[in-house]
Amino acid sequence: KRFPYRDTHSLQAEAKFDGELLATDPIEHIENPEFGQELAWELDKKALAQHRLQRASIKLLLYAIDKQTTAKEQVGYVVLDVRHQQPRWRSHISFCTADSYDYDEEEFEEEPVAAAAKGLDHQLNGEAEDRQPDAKDGGDDGKRPTQPEQPHPPAGVSEADMYHAAMELELWKEAAKEAFEAGLKRREQTLVMAFAREFRRRDAEREAAHKKRSAEYEQLTEKLQAAIADVEEKERRLANGQRDLLQRRDDLQRRHDSRLKELQDASNRMQADCQQRIELERARCRQLEEQVAAAKSASHDWERRWKETEAALKRMRDAECDRPELEKSELERRLEQAQRAKQQYKQQLGRCLKELAASRQREQAAQSAALQRQQTELEHMRLRYLAAEEQDLVRKERGELKRAKEGLDTLAYGAPLGSEQPTGSKSGSEHAARLIEERDTLLRTGVYTHEDDIVRELERRIQAAVEA
Known part of the structure; x- marks a missing residue:
């Protein structure tokens, strides 16, 4: 509650x-x-x-x-x-039919007969008790011992009738007992048959359930074995994949170390070459500066001489105005020569200054170009390293890459951008053909395109060689 x-x-x-x-x-x-x-x-x-x-x-x-x-x-x-709590009894045989209880009607029919027989027996016994005489002696004042009372048959009933009735009662009891035992046997047979049918039905159900469970168990066993085999196969594949992955990682690590070492060596070589080129350019700059200083000193000398000549000419004009025309012409010729010499020295001085400025610009351009080429080469080497891992074609054309690299090194470490065309035993057409072959080799590798600086430089040189 x-x-x-x-x-x-x-x-x-x-x-x-x-x-x-x-x-x-x-x-x-x-x-x-x-x-x-x-x-x-x-x-x-x-x-x-x-x-x-x-x-x-x-x-x-x-x-x-x-x-x-x-x-x-x-x-x-x-x-x-x-x-x-009051008990309530229930039958455990719930599956029996009405045929199993045929004996109930016989029991209900036997109950009135048994009751009638019991009443008849009590009646006979009662009448016998009523018929018993009192054994008394009237002359002894009641002190004489009494005799045991003997049952006497009722009036009008003889002993033969009583014997006949008792015999019929015993026969009826035997018949009722036999009928009751027969009913019990029939009931027992019915129950046994019902139990047998129920047992066979339940045994068949158990057998069917057992077969069903066995089939399910076999199916589950097959599925489990297939799953176990699948798992073992997956584990084996996973182990093989891990082993291949470890081996590939080791190979990649070795290749990476070797490529890194190659890149470091190439970087060191390029740095040394650039340093050497810078030293050479510095020496050339010093030489050009010395030439410019010498040209300046020569120019000053010529200017001094020109001034002296002009002063001498003026003195000569002032002192000798009446000289012949020939001397005048000679002096004019000398003056003209001096002026031409002066103009030449001025032009030479301008050229020296221009060459000095151009030399300085070339030195700066060479330094920036060397640094740019170094960065470009490092970037190209990194790209080639990545491309070598992803493209099998680059590994097959390693020889062509090597030749292209040698040609690239020849171009990179050769004369500066404003230098003269290569001279020697080869002609201009052979030089242009070689440049075209190097450009095509670089393009076939797949690493370089027409937009790269190296390819553009090769095309420019090819065009210059063709025009020459």
Whole structure:
């Protein structure tokens, strides 16, 4: 009573008696719950009497069950006394038909006959008792011992009739006993047949269930074996893949180390070459500066001479105005020669200054170009390293890459951008053909395109060679 209303829970009762646990169906958890279900334990009369003598009790536990998580929570209990409970006996043979109870009609027919026979027996015994005479002696004042009373047949009934009735009663009892035993035998045969049919039916059901379970077990076993084989195959593949992955990682590490070493060596070589070229350019700049200084000194010398010549010419004009025309022409010729020499020296000085500025620009351009080429070469080497891992074609054309690299080194470490065309035994057409072959080799590798600086430089040189 007075349970709180809980819509998320249901109420269930459980009880354990004589080692058997029974439970009711869950009902709603309301304030006044009512159980409309019986809990029946299978006990015989002897066990029930023993429990009653021991004053045993049944403890009915009440649980609140969560509908979502099916968690059980005890909310109370009820104690039931076994002595106050009336037993209700039920037949265990629920599958018998009406043919199994043919003996009931015979028992109902035999009950009136047995009652009549019992009444007749009591009547006969009563009349015999009423017919017994009193054994008294009137002259002895009642002190004479009495004789035992002898049963006397009732009036009008002879001993032959009584014997005949007793004989019929015994015969009827024997016939009733035989009929009752025959009914019991028929009932036993019916029950045995019913038990046999039920046993065969249940045995067939058990056999079918066993076969079904065996087939399911075999299917599950086959599925499990297939799954185990699949798992083993996957594990074997995974192990092989891990082994291949480790081997590939080791190979890649070795190749990376070798390529890194090659790149470092190439970078060191290029740095040394660039340093050497810078030293050469610096020496050339110093030489050009010395030439410019010498040209400046020569120019100053010529200017001094020119001034001296002009001064001498002026003195000669002032002193010898009346000289012949020939001397005048000679002096004019010398003056003209001096002016031409002066102009030549001025032009030579301008060329020296221009060459000095161009030399400085070439030195700066060479330094920036060397750094740019170094970065470009490093980037190209990195790209070639990545392309070598992804493209099998580059590995097959390693020889062509080597020849292209040698030609690239020849171009990179050759004369600066404004230098003269190569001279020697080869002609201009052979030089252009060689440049075209190197450009095509670089393009076939797939690493370089027409937008790269090296390819553009080769095309420019090819065009210059063709024009020359």
